[in-house]
Amino acid sequence: MNKSRVLEALGKRWEIETRWRSMLTMHLRSRDSMGRLERGYLAGLFESREKTVKELERLIALTVESAKKEGGNVYVAKTVEDARRYIVSLAESRGVKCVIKSKSMTTEEIGLNEALLSRGIEVVETDLGERIVQLAGQRPSHIIAPAVHLSRDAIARLVSEKRGANLPPQPEAITRFFRQDLWADFKRAGMGITGANVVVAETGQAVLVTNEGNGRLVATMPRILVSIAGVEKIVETWDDAFNVLRVLPVSAVGRDATSYITVIGPRGMSRHVKVPEYHLVLLDNGRVGASRDPWLKDALRCIRCAACLDVCPTFRILGGHVFGDIYSGPMGVPWTAITKGIKDASVIAKYCVSCSLCLHVCPVQIDIPMTISWIKHAAGEKTLRERILTTYEFYAKLGSRLPRLFNWLQGSRVSRRLMEGLLGIDRRRLMHRFRGGSLYGILGERYLSRRDADIVYFPDTYAAYIDWGIGVLVVRVLEALGFTVAVPRTYGSGMPSIQYGFLSKAKKVAEKNVEKLKSYVESGARIVCSEPTAAYCLREAYPKILDTAASQRVAEYTWELTSFIAAEAKSLSPGTGLQSNTYVFYHHPCHSRLLSPGRPSEDLLKKVGLNVLSFDYGCCGIAGTWGMRRGAEGFLISAEIGRRVAEIILGTGCMEIATESSVCAQQLRQFTGLKVRHTIRYIAETLGIQHRDQDVLNF
Amino acid sequence: MAERNNSQREAKLAKRGARLEVEGFLERCRNNGFQVVHVHSVDALVDVLADWASSWGVRRIVMGGLSKGLALRIRSGLAGRGGYTVLEIDRVEMEIEEYRNNSLGVFRAKAGILETGGVVIFDDWASNLASLVPEYSVALLEESEILQNYRDLASLIRQSRPGGVAIISGPSSTSDIELTHVIGVHGPVGCGCIVAGVELDE
Numbered sequence: 001m002n003k004s005r006v007l008e009a010l011g012k013r014w015e016i017e018t019r020w021r022s023m024l025t026m027h028l029r030s031r032d033s034m035g036r037l038e039r040g041y042l043a044g045l046f047e048s049r050e051k052t053v054k055e056l057e058r059l060i061a062l063t064v065e066s067a068k069k070e071g072g073n074v075y076v077a078k079t080v081e082d083a084r085r086y087i088v089s090l091a092e093s094r095g096v097k098c099v100i101k102s103k104s105m106t107t108e109e110i111g112l113n114e115a116l117l118s119r120g121i122e123v124v125e126t127d128l129g130e131r132i133v134q135l136a137g138q139r140p141s142h143i144i145a146p147a148v149h150l151s152r153d154a155i156a157r158l159v160s161e162k163r164g165a166n167l168p169p170q171p172e173a174i175t176r177f178f179r180q181d182l183w184a185d186f187k188r189a190g191m192g193i194t195g196a197n198v199v200v201a202e203t204g205q206a207v208l209v210t211n212e213g214n215g216r217l218v219a220t221m222p223r224i225l226v227s228i229a230g231v232e233k234i235v236e237t238w239d240d241a242f243n244v245l246r247v248l249p250v251s252a253v254g255r256d257a258t259s260y261i262t263v264i265g266p267r268g269m270s271r272h273v274k275v276p277e278y279h280l281v282l283l284d285n286g287r288v289g290a291s292r293d294p295w296l297k298d299a300l301r302c303i304r305c306a307a308c309l310d311v312c313p314t315f316r317i318l319g320g321h322v323f324g325d326i327y328s329g330p331m332g333v334p335w336t337a338i339t340k341g342i343k344d345a346s347v348i349a350k351y352c353v354s355c356s357l358c359l360h361v362c363p364v365q366i367d368i369p370m371t372i373s374w375i376k377h378a379a380g381e382k383t384l385r386e387r388i389l390t391t392y393e394f395y396a397k398l399g400s401r402l403p404r405l406f407n408w409l410q411g412s413r414v415s416r417r418l419m420e421g422l423l424g425i426d427r428r429r430l431m432h433r434f435r436g437g438s439l440y441g442i443l444g445e446r447y448l449s450r451r452d453a454d455i456v457y458f459p460d461t462y463a464a465y466i467d468w469g470i471g472v473l474v475v476r477v478l479e480a481l482g483f484t485v486a487v488p489r490t491y492g493s494g495m496p497s498i499q500y501g502f503l504s505k506a507k508k509v510a511e512k513n514v515e516k517l518k519s520y521v522e523s524g525a526r527i528v529c530s531e532p533t534a535a536y537c538l539r540e541a542y543p544k545i546l547d548t549a550a551s552q553r554v555a556e557y558t559w560e561l562t563s564f565i566a567a568e569a570k571s572l573s574p575g576t577g578l579q580s581n582t583y584v585f586y587h588h589p590c591h592s593r594l595l596s597p598g599r600p601s602e603d604l605l606k607k608v609g610l611n612v613l614s615f616d617y618g619c620c621g622i623a624g625t626w627g628m629r630r631g632a633e634g635f636l637i638s639a640e641i642g643r644r645v646a647e648i649i650l651g652t653g654c655m656e657i658a659t660e661s662s663v664c665a666q667q668l669r670q671f672t673g674l675k676v677r678h679t680i681r682y683i684a685e686t687l688g689i690q691h692r693d694q695d696v697l698n699f
Numbered sequence: 700m701a702e703r704n705n706s707q708r709e710a711k712l713a714k715r716g717a718r719l720e721v722e723g724f725l726e727r728c729r730n731n732g733f734q735v736v737h738v739h740s741v742d743a744l745v746d747v748l749a750d751w752a753s754s755w756g757v758r759r760i761v762m763g764g765l766s767k768g769l770a771l772r773i774r775s776g777l778a779g780r781g782g783y784t785v786l787e788i789d790r791v792e793m794e795i796e797e798y799r800n801n802s803l804g805v806f807r808a809k810a811g812i813l814e815t816g817g818v819v820i821f822d823d824w825a826s827n828l829a830s831l832v833p834e835y836s837v838a839l840l841e842e843s844e845i846l847q848n849y850r851d852l853a854s855l856i857r858q859s860r861p862g863g864v865a866i867i868s869g870p871s872s873t874s875d876i877e878l879t880h881v882i883g884v885h886g887p888v889g890c891g892c893i894v895a896g897v898e899l900d901e
C-alpha cells in the first residue's frame with residue numbers, strides 16, 4: 001500500500017464526496033434493475049463467456065476468418081508493442097494528421113495516444129468523460145465513468161482554461177460546449193479508432209455500446225476506421241453477443257439499453273456508404289496464457305460493466321488513480337496481472353480488503369477476492385505487520401486467559417501507542433473487550449465430543465475466545481429450536497491469512513478445520529456459523545484453497561446462523577420479550593450477502609415483530625483486522641467509510657443496530673455511538689431465553 | 700381493396716396480440732426518452748412529423764433511407780403545410796453540415812425491439828446519417844416490424860447478414876459530469892418513433 005498516495009487521495013475531500021455519492025447511486029440503480037432482468041440472460045451470459053475462455057484460440061481463428069471474408073483487414077497483436085506499431089504505422093502511411101477516438105480501455109492498455117502523439121499525430125478523445133480527463137492530463141479513474149472524480153466546478157474551470165471558453169459549472173452548458181467543439185474534429189479527422197464491447201466470431205464484426213453517439217460518429221465520419229479489442233471480447237455467435245448486450249447496461253448503469261449499439265465492420269454504415277478502409281486489431285497481451293491459468297482464467301469472463309467498482313468500499317474512497325493501474329478497482333487487479341504481470345497487480349491488490357461484495361454483484365461470477373488473495377500470495381511481498389495480523393487467534397486466546405491485562409492494555413493510552421508502533425493496530429480503533437475463558441471451556445466435554453448432533457456450531461475466534469457469551473446464546477437458541485448441538489474444538493476460520501495472501505497458512509488451517517468437521521457432515525450434521533465471515537470461509541474459500549471432495553462437502557453443509565434459522569424455524573412468531581415499538585437498523589454484513597440470497601436476517605427480525613430499517617450502502621468499512629491497521633494502512637480509509645455509513649444510519653432515527661458480524665459491530669459502535677446487538681439476541685428474546693446485556697459483552 | 704387488406708391485417712394483428720405489443724413497445728420507447736405515437740395512415744404520420752418539428756422549433760426535414768413512395772408522400776404532405784425545407788440524403792457528396800443544426804432527420808427503421816424499447820437500422824448509410832447527425836430524429840416503423848427481444852434480432856441478423864447495424868434506444872445522452880443526466884451530446888438532442896398500422900413502403 002502506497003501510504004503517501006493514500007494520504008494524498010484522502011486529502012481530496014471533494015473528490016471522495018463526489019465519487020462516494022456517484023458510486024452508491026450507480027450501485028443502487030444497477031442492483032434494482034438486475035433484480036428485474038430475465039434470469040435466462042444471466043445464465044446465457046455465463047455460458048457464452050465460459051465458451052470464450054475455454055475455446056479462446058479457436059474463436060480467435062474463427063473471427064479472423066470471418067472478418068477477412070467480410071472484406072476487412074485483421075491483425076492479431078501478440079503484445080502491446082505489436083498493436084501500437086500496427087496502428088501507428090497505418091496512420092503514418094496514410095498521412096493521417098488527426099485521429100478521433102471513442103472510449104477504449106484497450107487503447108489505454110497499449111498506450112496508443114502517447115505513441116500517436118510522439119509521431120506528431122493529434123489524438124482527440126470524443127467521449128465526454130475521456131475528453132475531460134484528456135484535457136486534465138490524467139488517466140480515467142473509473143472504467144466506465146472516466147471523470148467521476150471531478151466536480152462540475154473543476155470541469156468547468158478546466159474546460160474554460162484549456163479550450164478558451166467561459167463555461168458556468170453546469171453539466172448542460174459543458175455538454176453543449178463539447179457538442180460544438182468536437183463536431184469540428186469529427187469532420188476533419190482522417191482516422192477513427194473505436195474499442196469494442198463485443199466481437200462476434202461468426203461474422204467478424206465489432207460491437208460498440210455507447211450513449212453519447214460519439215462511437216457512431218467515429219464509425220461514420222472518417223475514411224479509415226480501426227476497431228481494437230482484447231481477444232477475450234470475442235463471442236462465438238450473435239446469440240452470445242446479445243447475452244452480453246442485454247446484461248451489460250443493466251449491470252453497469254441500471255438501464256435496459258444504452259442509447260446506441262453499433263455494429264462495425266468493413267461493410268458498416270459510413271458516410272462514405274461503406275467504410276473505405278477498415279482494420280480490426282485483436283490484442284492478446286497475456287490473455288491466451290491467462291485462459292490456461294487456473295486463478296486468472298475466470299477474469300476473462302469480465303464484460304467491463306464496472307458493477308464491482310461501484311460497490312467496492314476502498315475504491316469508493318480512493319478512486320482509480322490510487323486503486324488502479326490501466327484497469328481500476330476490483331477487476332483491475334486480475335486484469336493488471338493478466339496484462340502486466342503479478343508484480344504490478346500486487347501493488348494495487350493491497351487495496352482489496354476481501355469484503356467479497358464485488359463477487360456478489362458480478363454478473364459473470366468472477367471470484368475477484370480469492371483471485372486477489374492468490375495474487376498477494378504469488379507476489380510474496382508481505383509486511384511483518386500483515387504477518388502479525390494473521391496471528392489474531394493467538395492474540396485472542398491469550399486475551400481469553402488474561403482478560404484483565406488485555407482489557408487494561410486496550411484501554412490505556414500508553415499501551416495503545418505501543419501497540420500501534422509494534423503491532424500496527426491504530427490507537428484510535430475501538431477494540432472489543434475480553435470476557436475471559438473460552439467457549440469450549442464453558443460448554444465442556446458434553447458439547448466438545450458429542451457425536452449424535454444434528455448441528456455443529458462453528459464459533460470462530462470472537463465467540464470462542466473474546467466473548468463466549470454470544471456463543472452460549474447461539475447454542476441455547478438452537479437447542480430451544482429443537483436441535484442437538486455439538487461444539488467441537490476448531491480453529492478460527494483463517495480469514496486474516498486469506499485476506500493478506502498467506503494462502504499456505506490458510507490452507508493448513510482449512511485442512512485442520514475440514515478434517516475436524518467432515519466426520520460430522522458425513523453423519524448428516526449441518527454446520528452453523530454465527531460469524532458470516534466464518535461461513536464464507538467454509539463455504540466459498542476452503543473449497544478453492546483445498547480443492548478436495550471433503551472441503552466441497554463441508555461447504556455444502558455450512559450455513560450462516562440467521563439464514564439457517566430463517567429457513568428452519570418457519571414457525572417463529574413475535575415473542576413476548578420484544579418491544580414492538582423498537583426501531584432497529586439492520587446492517588447486512590458483506591459475507592452474508594454473498595452466502596444467502598435476499599435478506600433472510602432482516603426478514604426474520606421483521607417476522608419476530610421488530611420494526612426494521614436498512615439501507616444498501618454496502619460495506620461498513622472495517623473488513624476484519626484491516627480496519628484496525630494503523631493510519632493510511634487501514635484505519636483512515638476505514639474511518640472515511642465508517643463516518644459515511646454512520647451518517648446514513650443515524651439519519652434513519654433508529655436507536656439500535658442489529659447485525660451478525662463482530663467486527664462490523666465494532667465499526668458501527670465506534671462511528672454511530674449506538675448500541676449494536678447480534679441478531680441472535682432478538683431471536684433469543686422471542687423464544688423467551690432470558691439474557692442481560694452483561695451476558696454478552698460487546699454486541 | 701385497400702380497405703379489405705387493412706381489415707385482414709387488423710384481424711391478424713389482433714390474433715397475435717400485436718396491439719398489446721405495440722402499446723408495450725411504445726411505452727418502453729417513451730421510458731427511454733423517445734416521443735412516441737401510433738398512427739394508422741401516412742397522412743397522420745405526416746401530421747405528427749409536422750407537429751413534432753414545430754414543437755422542436757425546426758423547419759428543415761431531412762429524409763434518409765426512405766422508399767421513394769414514402770419520401771414523396773412525406774414531401775408532398777409537408778409541402779401542403781408550408782414553411783418546411785425538405786431534403787433527402789441521397790448523395791455521398793451532400794454537405795453534412797447542411798443537416799447538422801436546426802434539422803429533423805427522418806429514417807426508416809428495419810425493426811423495433813419490444814423488450815428494451817429501441818429501433819434498429821440495417822445496412823443503410825442514409826438512415827444512419829439521418830438518425831445520427833441532425834439535432835432531432837424520428838424513426839418510422841410498421842407494427843409488424845416489432846420484434847419481441849434481442850434473441851429475435853439475433854435470428855434476423857443471422858438471416859440478413861447486415862454489414863452494419865445500429866440499435867437506437869433513445870436520444871444521445873451522458874452522465875459523465877457528477878452523474879447528472881444530460882440529453883443531447885453528439886447525436887440527436889431529441890428523438891421520436893412513429894409506429895404505423897399501415898404499410899409504409901407500398
Ligand code: SF4
Pocket residue numbers: 308311312313314315329330351352353354355356357358359368369
Ligand atoms: S473484495 Fe471488496 S475490497 Fe476487495 S476488491 Fe472486491 S469489493 Fe473491493
Ligand code: SF4
Pocket residue numbers: 301302303304305306307308309331358361362363364365366
Ligand atoms: S469483474 Fe464482473 S462486475 Fe467487475 S467489471 Fe467485470 S463483469 Fe463487471
